[in-house]
Amino acid sequence: MLSVDVIASSLASGFLLGGILALIALGLSVALGVMRLVNLAHGELLICGAYLSSFLMAATGMDPLAGLLVVGAVMALVALPLQRLLIAPLAGKGMEAPMMTMFGLSIIVQNLLQLAFSADTRTLEAPYTARPVSLGPITVPQVYLIGFVLSVLIVGAVHLLVAHTSFGRALRASSADQEAAAVMGVDVRKVHAWTFALGAACAAMGGVLIGTAFSFTPSTGGSYLLISFAIVVLGGVGHILGTLVAGVAMGLLQSVGAVVFGDGYRDLVGLVLFLLVLALRPEGIARAGKTG
Amino acid sequence: MTVRNLDLAAAAPPRPMSRLIAPAALLALALATPLLSDYALEIGFRLLILLTLAEAWNLLAGYGGLVSLGTASFVGVGAYVLTGAVNQFGWPYWAAIAAGGCVAALLALGVSKAVFRLRGLYFTVATLALAEALRLFMVNHQGFGGATGLFLAVDPPGLRHLFWIALSLVVITTAVMSVATGSRFSILLRAVRDDEDAAAQIGVRPFRIKLAVFMLASFLMGLAGATQGLKLGAVEPYGMFGVQWTVNVLSVVIIGGQGLRAGPAVGAVFVVALSEALADYPALHIAITGLIMILVIRYAPRGLVGLARTRGQRMAPLS
Numbered sequence: 001m002l003s004v005d006v007i008a009s010s011l012a013s014g015f016l017l018g019g020i021l022a023l024i025a026l027g028l029s030v031a032l033g034v035m036r037l038v039n040l041a042h043g044e045l046l047i048c049g050a051y052l053s054s055f056l057m058a059a060t061g062m063d064p065l066a067g068l069l070v071v072g073a074v075m076a077l078v079a080l081p082l083q084r085l086l087i088a089p090l091a092g093k094g095m096e097a098p099m100m101t102m103f104g105l106s107i108i109v110q111n112l113l114q115l116a117f118s119a120d121t122r123t124l125e126a127p128y129t130a131r132p133v134s135l136g137p138i139t140v141p142q143v144y145l146i147g148f149v150l151s152v153l154i155v156g157a158v159h160l161l162v163a164h165t166s167f168g169r170a171l172r173a174s175s176a177d178q179e180a181a182a183v184m185g186v187d188v189r190k191v192h193a194w195t196f197a198l199g200a201a202c203a204a205m206g207g208v209l210i211g212t213a214f215s216f217t218p219s220t221g222g223s224y225l226l227i228s229f230a231i232v233v234l235g236g237v238g239h240i241l242g243t244l245v246a247g248v249a250m251g252l253l254q255s256v257g258a259v260v261f262g263d264g265y266r267d268l269v270g271l272v273l274f275l276l277v278l279a280l281r282p283e284g285i286a287r288a289g290k291t292g
Numbered sequence: 293m294t295v296r297n298l299d300l301a302a303a304a305p306p307r308p309m310s311r312l313i314a315p316a317a318l319l320a321l322a323l324a325t326p327l328l329s330d331y332a333l334e335i336g337f338r339l340l341i342l343l344t345l346a347e348a349w350n351l352l353a354g355y356g357g358l359v360s361l362g363t364a365s366f367v368g369v370g371a372y373v374l375t376g377a378v379n380q381f382g383w384p385y386w387a388a389i390a391a392g393g394c395v396a397a398l399l400a401l402g403v404s405k406a407v408f409r410l411r412g413l414y415f416t417v418a419t420l421a422l423a424e425a426l427r428l429f430m431v432n433h434q435g436f437g438g439a440t441g442l443f444l445a446v447d448p449p450g451l452r453h454l455f456w457i458a459l460s461l462v463v464i465t466t467a468v469m470s471v472a473t474g475s476r477f478s479i480l481l482r483a484v485r486d487d488e489d490a491a492a493q494i495g496v497r498p499f500r501i502k503l504a505v506f507m508l509a510s511f512l513m514g515l516a517g518a519t520q521g522l523k524l525g526a527v528e529p530y531g532m533f534g535v536q537w538t539v540n541v542l543s544v545v546i547i548g549g550q551g552l553r554a555g556p557a558v559g560a561v562f563v564v565a566l567s568e569a570l571a572d573y574p575a576l577h578i579a580i581t582g583l584i585m586i587l588v589i590r591y592a593p594r595g596l597v598g599l600a601r602t603r604g605q606r607m608a609p610l611s
Contacts, residue, residue, distance in 0.1 A: 038413045038416065038417065040361075040420075086586065089590060090589070090590065093593070095413050096359055096413070097589050097590075097593065099359075099413060099416065100359075100542075100546065100585065100589055101585075101586050101589050101590070103361075103542070103582075103585075104582040104583070104585040104586040104589070105582065105586065106582075107539055107578050107579065107581070107582040108578075108579045108582035108583055108586075110578075111575040111576070111578045111579040111582075112575075112579055114575045115575050115576065115579075222424065222535065223424065226417075226420065226421050226424055229417050229421070230421070233414075261432075262432065264428070264431065264432035265428075265432055267424075267428055268425055268428040268429055268432065271421045271422075271424055271425035271428070272425055274418075274421050275403065275406045275407075275418060275421060275422065275425065276406070278406045278407070278409050278414065278418055279405045279406035279409055
C-alpha cells in the first residue's frame with residue numbers, strides 16, 4: 001500500500017509538470033490555430049532547445065534557467081528562415097504537404113542530433129535539480145516548482161501578447177479568416193512566420209525545463225509531440241487558458257497513471273486519454289476539425 | 293447517374309498494356325526465384341514486404357485521403373499474432389499469417405471510432421498516437437514478453453520459402469489493389485476523399501467507406517508484419533512497433549507517387565536501393581531520406597512516377 005505522502009507528492013509533481021507540458025503544447029497550438037500547421041517536428045524543436053541550453057551551459061557556464069529566454073530567442077531566430085524555406089512555399093497546397101514536410105524535418109533533425117551528440121541520455125545539471133522542497137506531506141523536487149512558475153509566466157506573457165498587442169490582433173485576425181485579414185491589410189505571411197517562431201520558442205523553452213527536470217535523448221521528442229497534441233485537443237486549438245488547464249490536467253492524470261500502473265505507463269496514459277477524448281468528446285477541437 | 297459517369301471518365305482506366313506489367317513482373321520474379329543468390333533473396337524479401345506495406349498505405353492515403361502515421365501498429369500486431377498463433381496453438385504458417393492480417397483489421401475496426409471522429413489531419417495524429425501507445429504498452433506489459441519480446445517456438449522457414457511467401461503477399465495485394473482501384477468502390481472512395489459532404493449528399497456513407505478501406509489496408513499491413521515476424525523468428529516491441537516502419541512506408545509512397553498505381557513499386561525500389569547504398573550509415577540514411585521527402589513534396593508532389601509522366605506528356609503531347 002502506498003503512503004499518503006507518496007501519493008500527495010506524486011500528484012503535486014504531476015500538477016507542476018503539467019504547467020511545463022502546457023507551455024510545450026501552447027507552441028503546437030498557436031501553429032495549428034493560426035497557420036493550420038500540424039507541426040510534426042515540434043518534439044525535435046523541443047529537444048533542440050535542450051541541446052542548445054546544454055551547449056550554452058558548457059560554453060558560458062550560464063545557469064540553464066537563466067539562459068531560458070536566450071534559448072527561446074535563438075530558436076525563434078532559427079525558426080524564421082526555416083519557415084520561409086520549408087513552409088511558406090507550400091502555402092495554398094493544403095495541410096498535408098506542410099505536415100509531411102515537418103515530418104521529414106523531424107527525422108532529419110533527430111538523426112543529425114544523434115550523429116552529432118550520440119544517442120546518450122543527457123540532463124541539464126543545476127544546483128536546484130535534486131534539491132527537494134516540502135510543504136506538509138508533499139515533497140517535490142525544487143526544479144518542478146521553478147519550472148511550473150516559469151511556464152505559467154511564459155504562457156501568461158504569450159496570452160498578453162496575443163490579447164493586447166497589435167501583433168496579437170493580426171495573429172487573431174489571420175487565425176479567424178486569412179483572406180479577410182489580408183484584405184484588411186494584415187501581412188499574413190509575416191504573421192505566419194512570427195507565429196512559427198513563437199511556437200518554436202515555446203517548444204525550445206519547454207525543452208530546457210524538461211531537460212532540467214528529466215533527461216533527454218535525440219529521440220525523446222516524439223512522445224512530447226503526442227502529449228502536446230492530447231493537451232491541445234483537450235484544451236481547444238488556439239485557446240491559451242484552455243491549454244494551461246488541459247496541461248495541468250494531463251500532468252495530474254499522468255501521475256495518477258504512474259501511481260496506479262507503474263512509472264512506465266506515464267506516457268501511455270496520456271496517449272490513451274487522447275484517443276478516448278477523440279472518440280467520446282472531440283468538441284474541444286470541432287472548429288479546427290472542420291476547417292481541416 | 294451523370295455524376296457517376298463523370299467520375300468514371302475522370303478515373304481514366306489504365307491502358308491494357310500497362311495493366312499487364314505488374315503480373316508479368318511478378319511472374320518473372322517467381323520463375324527466377326530458384327536462380328537468385330541469398331543476398332538477392334534477402335534484398336528481394338525486404339523489397340516485397342515494403343511494397344506490400346506501401347501499396348496498402350497508398351490505398352489508404354493516395355486513394356482514400358487518409359494519411360496514416362500508424363503503419364507500425366498494424367505491422368507489430370501482425371507479427372505478435374503470428375508468434376502467438378504458432379507458439380500457443382501450433383497453427384501452420386499460412387493460417388498464422390492470415391490471423392495476423394485479420395487481427396490487424398479488427399484493431400482498425402476497434403479504433404475507427406476514435407480516429408474517424410474528426411476529419412482531416414486528426415486521423416494522422418490519432419494513428420501516430422495509436423502506434424506509440426501500442427509500443428509503450430508492449431514494452432511495459434509483461435503478458436507479451438515485455439521489452440525483450442517473444443521467440444518463435446519453431447524454426448522459421450528457409451529464405452527461399454520466405455521469399456515465396458512475400459511474393460504471394462504482393463500477388464494478393466496487387467489483386468486487392470486492382471479490384472479496389474478499378475471498381476465501383478474506387479469511385480465511392482474518391483468521392484469521399486474529395487468531398488465528404490457532397491458524397492454523403494448523393495447517398496454515399498462516408499464512415500462505411502473509410503472504415504472499409506482502413507480495415508482492408510490494415511489487413512494487408514498485418515499480413516506483411518506477420519511475414520516479417522516469421523522471418524525474424526522473434527518479435528520485440530522496439531523493432532516491430534518501431535516508427536521506422538512508418539517512415540519507410542511513407543517515404544516509399546511519397547517518393548514514388550501518392551495516389552498513382554505505379555508509385556509504390558518505383559518508390560520501394562528507390563528506397564531499398566538507397567538503404568543498401570547507405571547501409572553503413574543508418575542515421576545518415578534516415579536523415580537523407582527525410583531530405584529527399586521534403587524535396588519531392590516541394591518540387592514533385594506526385595513523386596517520381598508523376599514527374600516521369602509529366603515529362604513524357606511534354607515530349608509527346610499527342611499521346
